Amino acid sequence: MIWNQWYAVLPSTAIKSGKILAAKRMGLELAFFRNGKGNAACVEDKCSHRGAALSGGKVKGDCVMCPFHGLEFDNNGACRYVPSYGKSSVKDLSRYNVKRYIVREENSIIYLWYGDEDKVTDKLPFFHGFVDRSYVFSEVEDLWNSHYSRCIENQLDVVHVPIVHHNTIGRGNKTLINGPKVIFENGMLTTSANNEVDTGQKPKPADECVIKDTYLNFIFPNIWMNHISKKIKVIIYFAPVDEENTILYIRFYHRITGNGIADRAIAFAGKYANLIIERQDKRVVVTQKPKSSSLKGGEKLLTGDGPIIAYRRMREELKGLGNTGK
Ligand code: FES
Ligand SMILES: [Fe+2]
Structure with missing residues (x-):
């Protein structure tokens, strides 16, 4: 993982009001919830008291309540109530605080800041200017037993298209690879x-x-777009679960007819068409060894692998900027 980055980790719809969602991201066991105002929040999914999963508890006002002894934590992870000490307790409860993670919500995506809190930036990665409210989208998810770097490289790989997708998007036997320009x-x-x-x-x-x-x-660090045409785009964000697993959130965006009902039906079908394509990739990508890619991994790359080399170089550079990850 690259440290000090905003990772797209979940669709907004995954965090329902009044519910706690347990999700592993970047190898961290996390509990996501919405506070009373509907703002998304994320804390470590482990109670500071005796280690129970907070995700097994419930949302109470602005807090999550641990299912074991009822300690309550707000969206900053601050302990706000210990039932056994009683309501009138004036004790400082900060020793019971749990770790919180900074999350933001935009573009119907939950972003998590994986990095130092004093280095948080305002810029959430997205394709502003390419898709707007005139587009309708529909999303499907798929879990791959692959490191997210391999999944991303696959989406930048023009050499595999006529081989892996010979009967779908790679029809026509165009196996000779010019460039590509990067x-x-x-x-x-x-x-x-x-x-x-x-x-x-x-x-x-x-x-x-x-x-x-x-x-x-x-x-x-983890968002990709295919500009299929002016009216059709596919966006995928690759949420790293851990070093060996990634969830692909595949969104089909379009504005083909301009009619809301028809466009929603097209988007619904479009995402499954893309899932079929991605499943052709998945079959091969999950077999790649080692699980994670690297700039000096000893692979014998081809000229057509230019986009993959560019991705690896930039990834290495970002890690080198003190962003070595944890
Ligand atoms: S383990 Fe959570 S309140 Fe005791
Ligand atoms: Fe592919």
């Missing part, structure tokens, strides 16, 4: 496939390729 600007990676049928020609180098109308974007 741009990394303003924190966003851009690339597009430029594949051709092999008729004996030499592949073109990246600098002779262009970014096509259908292209890919990626923003660190």
